[in-house]
Amino acid sequence: MAGAEDEAVKRGAVLRAGAALAAASAMLAACSAMIPVHVSGGLERPIATFGADPAKPETACLGGIAVHEMSNSMMRPIWSIGARGRNCRGVRQVVYGQAPEGFETTVEAAPLKPGVRYAVVGYGLTGGPLSRVPWRGGGEVIFIGGQWRSAGGPSSAEQAP
Numbered sequence: 001m002a003g004a005e006d007e008a009v010k011r012g013a014v015l016r017a018g019a020a021l022a023a024a025s026a027m028l029a030a031c032s033a034m035i036p037v038h039v040s041g042g043l044e045r046p047i048a049t050f051g052a053d054p055a056k057p058e059t060a061c062l063g064g065i066a067v068h069e070m071s072n073s074m075m076r077p078i079w080s081i082g083a084r085g086r087n088c089r090g091v092r093q094v095v096y097g098q099a100p101e102g103f104e105t106t107v108e109a110a111p112l113k114p115g116v117r118y119a120v121v122g123y124g125l126t127g128g129p130l131s132r133v134p135w136r137g138g139g140e141v142i143f144i145g146g147q148w149r150s151a152g153g154p155s156s157a158e159q160a161p
Helices: 002-029
Strands: 037-040 047-050 060-069 077-083 089-091 093-095 103-107 117-126 133-144 147-150
Touching: 037 117, 037 133, 037 147, 047 060, 047 117, 060 103
Parallel strands: none
Antiparallel strands: 037 047, 047 093, 060 077, 060 089, 060 117, 077 103, 117 133, 133 147
8 A cells, every 4th residue: 555655645746846847938038129220221220129120120139230141151140239347238239340339349331232131139128127048039131122121031130121
């Protein structure tokens, strides 16, 4: 009888541990956010804005942003910036090649070319002072016909209307 009770206690402990693991996994998955990054403007100085509606950019607490040329098999960035002191900074937009106040350039900007796919990736923190949640956003864009367009891929980057 004691063996059956011990087995039931062990089974219950395993089920509780499994439920706790599933809950912890769900919480970790919920501990990140996506903020869309939109690219607009000309080829010389495109502008990245943040938020769901490109017509109404939102302030994002940006830790950094990088642009990668997709034809570059090494996937090295062709431009990147990062917030000084590892603290994100609130910005509504970032102009390619220009580090906003509080940021430093980590890779100097290379000239952009029409018809080439670029990956734009931004990251930072969202939420209040007691509940900071990491965010990531971006996608692939291409400059065709005088404007930036989404180039597919895992993207939240979109062209401006």
